[in-house]
Amino acid sequence: MAPKTPAGGHVEELTTAESERLLKTSDLGRVAAVLDGHPEIFPVNYAFDNGMVVFRLAAGEALQRAASTRVAFEVDRLDSAEGVAWSVVVKGTAEDITNAVDQLSEELRRLVISPYAPGQHSEWVAIYAREISGHRFKLRSDLRARLDAGSRNT
Numbered sequence: 001m002a003p004k005t006p007a008g009g010h011v012e013e014l015t016t017a018e019s020e021r022l023l024k025t026s027d028l029g030r031v032a033a034v035l036d037g038h039p040e041i042f043p044v045n046y047a048f049d050n051g052m053v054v055f056r057l058a059a060g061e062a063l064q065r066a067a068s069t070r071v072a073f074e075v076d077r078l079d080s081a082e083g084v085a086w087s088v089v090v091k092g093t094a095e096d097i098t099n100a101v102d103q104l105s106e107e108l109r110r111l112v113i114s115p116y117a118p119g120q121h122s123e124w125v126a127i128y129a130r131e132i133s134g135h136r137f138k139l140r141s142d143l144r145a146r147l148d149a150g151s152r153n154t
Contacts, residue, residue, distance in 0.1 A: 013134075014086070014088070014134035014135060016132050020132060022075070023048040023075060023090070025077075027113075028045055028075070029073055030074050031044055031055070031094070033069060035062060045113055045115045047111040049107075051132075054111055055125055056113050057124075058117075058121050058123070064125075067094055068095060068096075070091070070092070070094075073089070073091075074089050076088070083138055084137070084139065085139060086136040086137075087136075088133070091129070091130055092127045092129040092130045092131070096123065097124045
């Protein structure tokens with residue numbers, strides 16, 4: 001089912017339910033965190049379940065230092081065929097669930113997450129969402145025409 005298209009040139013604020021639905025349609029997003037006093041953004045492959053973003057890391061990755069801190073996660077998509085773009089942001093706390101023994105963490109570790117990056121990704125992190133928000137809008141007609149022209153040239 002294609003996403004609903006907002007009318008006119010307005011940005012549509014998505015409901016939490018629609019934002020959660022869109023989170024389930026992708027497997028690549030970005031985690032933003034402040035590490036050592038500096039903002040950083042990391043691409044991660046993820047799954048979304050039970051209101052949580054879950055991803056895997058290689059041991060020793062810088063993003064592991066974000067455990068037990070507030071982070072933001074973002075995923076977006078541009079659908080040139082439909083002429084629509086959307087973005088969903090999750091704000092919450094990142095927690096290392098690699099060795100957690102609670103039932104929820106065990107369930108989250110059963111999710112299928114296939115990292116694109118090579119190497120062993122044995123560490124598990126869950127973002128416990130405090131806020132999930134999203135926006136969707138129609139692409140400007142000049143941009144859509146440029147995208148259409150570009151796809152014909154590839």
